[in-house]
Amino acid sequence: MPKAAELTPLGVASLALLAEEPMHPYEMYQVLMARHEDRLVKVRPGTLYHAVGRLEEHGLVEATGTEREGNRPERTTYRITDDGHRALDARLQVMLSTPLNEYPVFPHAIAEAHHLPSEVVVDLMEQRLVALAADLDFLVNAEATVTAKGVDRKYWIDITYQQAMRRTEIAWIRDFLQELGTRQLPWDEPQTAPPALSHHPKESLGKRS
CATH class of the missing domain: 1.10.10.10 (Winged helix-like DNA-binding domain superfamily/Winged helix DNA-binding domain)
Incomplete structure (x- = not known):
């Protein structure tokens, strides 16, 4: 076994x-x-x-x-x-x-979001809020459906857990956006990438006599 x-x-x-x-x-x-x-x-x-x-x-x-x-x-x-x-x-x-770190994508993205301009981050977070709200609506409707069918709650308790997780993430993102909007959270604009090196570095030194 x-x-x-x-x-x-x-x-x-x-x-x-x-x-x-x-x-x-x-x-x-x-x-x-x-x-x-x-x-x-x-x-x-x-x-x-x-x-x-x-x-x-x-x-x-x-x-x-x-x-x-x-x-x-x-x-x-x-x-x-x-x-x-x-x-x-x-x-x-x-x-x-046993809690397990399953390496979810979103926390990783948040940790590296400072590489993007603040206005881009705001736009992306607002898009995520729309998607999360739609997902939450789906979960609420799913709960209503199984409740109406009389399905024992022990079979769908995960739905209420997922609702709580979506609400928590939505609240966190809204607080994050407020901090960005009021500049409570300083956000240095990312530096532009340095110019690429020439493929022929000797040419930049000029001709030798």
């Missing part, structure tokens, strides 16, 4: 679905998409089939039967094994308890 740390995000999502009930991979894909979990893990039908196959190789899931509907290809249903339950529990415990 692989170590818990070796479980990929898609592997965790697959085991979690099969812990609810046996499913075939295409059904698993449909459930993931219906729950908008493609926002949390990269998932396509092909990669999901591959992930389930790897889980089966390691004894974390097992096939329970194969069925065919009309002219469609055969579909194999899988269920989680006892080893699968243990691996899932161990991995979730690590993921929940």
Whole structure:
């Protein structure tokens, strides 16, 4: 059995679905998409089939039967094994308890933003605010949808976490823009790049007598 740390995000999502009930991979894909979990893990039908196959190789899931509907290809249903339950529990415990620096792009960009003129930074941050607001609206609507359907909150608690993260980032960017606008945050304009060196440096020294 692989170590818990070796479980990929898609592997965790697959085991979690099969812990609810046996499913075939295409059904698993449909459930993931219906729950908008493609926002949390990269998932396509092909990669999901591959992930389930790897889980089966390691004894974390097992096939329970194969069925065919009309002219469609055969579909194999899988269920989680006892080893699968243990691996899932161990991995979730690590993921929940241990902060991990996943090297997100935005903090890196902020750290290097001083290389750009302030007006460019302001424009880019305003664009980001628009995108974040649209994303937040999507998450709020998603919460309303699953609530109306009566879906148990434990299955979509991540939506409220993502809402909180978007609101926090929006508030931080607004404060940042205010500091730039009032010049509370000094912002030296970037220096222009030095002229490129000649490809023929000897020519710049003039002709020798």
